[in-house]
Amino acid sequence: MFQPRGLGFDLQFSRGRGGIISRRVFSCLNGRTSKIRSRYTERLDASGGAVNANESSRINSVSHGTMGRGVAVALLALLSSVPGRAQNPAQGVAQVQGVQPGLIEAEKNGRLAVQQNPQDALAHASLGVVLSREGKYGEAVSAYKKAFSLDPTLPGIHLNWGIAEFKQGRFAEAVPPLTAALAADPGSAQARTLLGLSCYGAKQFGEASKHLAIVVKLQPENMELRKVLAQSCLLAKDYPCAESEFRQIVQQNPDSASAHVLMGEALDGLGRTPDAIVEFQAAAKVSPREPEVNFGLGYLYWKSHQYKQAQAAFRDELALDPNHAQSLAYLGDIDMKQDNFEQALPLLEKAVHQRNDIRIAYVDLGAVLMQQKRYPDAMAALEHAIKLDPSQPDAHFRLGRLHQALGDNPAAELEFAKVRELHEKADEDLGSKMSKPSDSSPQ
Numbered sequence: 001m002f003q004p005r006g007l008g009f010d011l012q013f014s015r016g017r018g019g020i021i022s023r024r025v026f027s028c029l030n031g032r033t034s035k036i037r038s039r040y041t042e043r044l045d046a047s048g049g050a051v052n053a054n055e056s057s058r059i060n061s062v063s064h065g066t067m068g069r070g071v072a073v074a075l076l077a078l079l080s081s082v083p084g085r086a087q088n089p090a091q092g093v094a095q096v097q098g099v100q101p102g103l104i105e106a107e108k109n110g111r112l113a114v115q116q117n118p119q120d121a122l123a124h125a126s127l128g129v130v131l132s133r134e135g136k137y138g139e140a141v142s143a144y145k146k147a148f149s150l151d152p153t154l155p156g157i158h159l160n161w162g163i164a165e166f167k168q169g170r171f172a173e174a175v176p177p178l179t180a181a182l183a184a185d186p187g188s189a190q191a192r193t194l195l196g197l198s199c200y201g202a203k204q205f206g207e208a209s210k211h212l213a214i215v216v217k218l219q220p221e222n223m224e225l226r227k228v229l230a231q232s233c234l235l236a237k238d239y240p241c242a243e244s245e246f247r248q249i250v251q252q253n254p255d256s257a258s259a260h261v262l263m264g265e266a267l268d269g270l271g272r273t274p275d276a277i278v279e280f281q282a283a284a285k286v287s288p289r290e291p292e293v294n295f296g297l298g299y300l301y302w303k304s305h306q307y308k309q310a311q312a313a314f315r316d317e318l319a320l321d322p323n324h325a326q327s328l329a330y331l332g333d334i335d336m337k338q339d340n341f342e343q344a345l346p347l348l349e350k351a352v353h354q355r356n357d358i359r360i361a362y363v364d365l366g367a368v369l370m371q372q373k374r375y376p377d378a379m380a381a382l383e384h385a386i387k388l389d390p391s392q393p394d395a396h397f398r399l400g401r402l403h404q405a406l407g408d409n410p411a412a413e414l415e416f417a418k419v420r421e422l423h424e425k426a427d428e429d430l431g432s433k434m435s436k437p438s439d440s441s442p443q
Contacts, residue, residue, distance in 0.1 A: 121151035171201030239269035
């Protein structure tokens with residue numbers, strides 16, 4: 001969570017051309033991945049994994065009983081409580097003989113088999129299946145890794161390994177084995193779905209959207225998985241993809257405030273701020289007491305210089321949460337812009353008292369304190385703003401003006417030189433982008 005360039009949300013919002021992803025959206029990321037993991041794990045726990053069922057007479061194939069029309073449908077069943085239709089999967093789940101009488105006995109037999117045949121990859125893999133079914137996922141991973149080291153070609157070993165990592169919520173660790181599993185079987189919906197979800201959990205949003213888009217295309221009715229895809233696109237700043245997916249979600253559920261908010265975020269990322277405002281207005285109408293919605297609407301008005309409407313929205317947010325630091329900060333910013341310094345000061349002071357990471361509050365506070373000739377306090381505020389993000393020229397400029405007021409011209413010139421440097425860099429960045437032909441340029 002960091003200060004964006006360009007759009008202006010401080011610290012709690014995403015960097016880039018667009019980005020008004022609220023704290024609520026970011027905080028739901030871990031919650032959503034945890035919920036997906038727990039629900040998907042409930043289905044996976046009906047089996048131990050997907051190690052080859054035909055390698056040895058010591059193991060046999062059993063049905064998940066939950067695959068339905070593929071893993072995507074199973075995920076829909078998990079996330080929306082819709083049961084899937086059972087069918088035998090193409091690749092069965094390995095199961096050590098003796099699991100049915102009891103997992104404890106199966107584990108005992110599996111460990112004995114490994115002890116007697118330490119170089120038998122299948123013995124280690126079969127033990128991993130039992131351990132996974134017992135919920136001993138860490139030990140299962142160790143067993144799968146050992147099996148892989150003995151026989152990297154053992155069918156299904158990567159998928160089982162990835163599932164065990166996924167079940168632990170170790171999403172980044174699940175990505176490599178699941179990538180290998182998908183490479184071995186590109187048509188595996190299970191491997192692709194798990195890989196997409198693992199990438200999402202590991203915050204590899206571009207990769208997540210790539211894989212989830214394929215699954216969602218095959219299962220367009222899977223709205224829960226579509227939500228994960230939409231958020232992956234949004235967090236990867238693939239705004240056209242995010243708009244497309246959120247539009248379908250909104251069409252299915254027009255009374256979802258969160259869908260309207262995220263749709264608005266995608267539209268703002270595309271530079272369509274008026275359309276984004278419409279979506280936030282819809283969200284506020286559907287759920288006027290939803291945290292952050294009024295602030296997001298106020299921010300879009302603020303960005304569009306519609307300050308009267310912005311003030312009303314920020315005050316609506318403060319009616320829900322009187323200590324909402326960002327609403328206080330932006331209300332203070334509007335008052336400062338309108339030279340209402342006496343009104344701005346208590347708002348800005350309260351904002352920084354609530355949180356010390358809102359850069360705009362410190363920049364504005366420094367300006368107001370300087371106007372009141374409270375120079376030491378102004379300098380502390382501006383220096384803190386620079387510490388939060390030294391790449392923004394406004395704080396350097398104000399600090400230079402402050403040094404001038406104090407008669408320290410050398411220090412002032414250093415700050416003004418930094419301002420020029422930052423502006424030149426911004427111009428270079430823009431020039432480099434403009435010099436590149438767009439994807440839609442004629443060939």
